[in-house]
Amino acid sequence: MLSKKTKYAFHALTYLAENQDKRAVLIQEIASSKNISHKFLENILLELKKAGILGSKKGKGGGYYLIKKPEEITLAKIIRLLNGPIAWLPCVSLNYYEKCSDCADEATCNMHIIMCQVRDQTLAVVENKTLSDLIAKTTDKQPLKY
């Protein structure tokens, strides 16, 4: 399950993506708009900034803004950053790999092989969906198929 932190990050990012005209958006504006604790959101935006997704401006008139185009921000990146590994086991994680203590040979471990499949199927979606897919409007006549 995705953590609240992750969901808040998506909410904040979609808000920023929908308000790209404004130069910098206040933490408080996002927080009250999306019903998130100001201080908690502060930490999240800071993480997104350190990851190179957001930029910020200090002082009066400051705030946060997208530093990349929505099409360049994949869901996978956000989820890895705030939620942790996408894989179900450390031994099949691309970004948080750890060897199993009990498993001698990954090439012949059935669990390993199956969990790789799960990982790849998941990545097939979240590596190819971006922030722009989250803010896209679905029309009544042509609902998004999946």
Place this chain on the structure above:
Amino acid sequence: MLSKKTKYAFHALTYLAENQDKRAVLIQEIASSKNISHKFLENILLELKKAGILGSKKGKGGGYYLIKKPEEITLAKIIRLLNGPIAWLPCVSLNYYEKCSDCADEATCNMHIIMCQVRDQTLAVVENKTLSDLIAKTTDKQPLKY
């Protein structure tokens, strides 16, 4: 990430599947064979029994045994039982559904739609893999492809 409980369950189940000849296997035998705390494993086996996957025999000469064929026990069932929801959001969970508080219409919520895709891709694997796939031996000449 899968919890230890879930991993222990898979270890225990594979052990039982590989020892189907013996009528009933002692908790202690599985525990020491797979390096799991006896008491912790006891709870796990009990859950598996209540879910109709294992049977047990009390008294001297008792123990646990598989009540279903390995081909009938899907990974999805075990994961849901011990790890919880497979979906990333409550609003896309088939077995643990909960409505989002903030989302008015699931049909047009982009996050909902994408998370449904993730869920379905994951289920495509774990609903079709069973305990028998975990105990299958991969030969050196013909390694399992994926």
Place this chain on the structure above:
DNA sequence: ATAAAACCTACAAACTAAGTAGGGTATTAG
């Protein structure tokens, strides 16, 4: 200068996972 805003560190509370303790109860060999 001063007010406004991001930035930073540390901590507290709430929740969940993991493991422990101790006994109760059913079964069966002898």
Place this chain on the structure above:
DNA sequence: CTAATACCCTACTTAGTTTGTAGGTTTTAT
């Protein structure tokens, strides 16, 4: 019958993570 065996059950403890809070520091526009 009876005692050993081993499942069954409840409650508790410990450890770790998530979520949220507090208070101060730095930067910048006016």
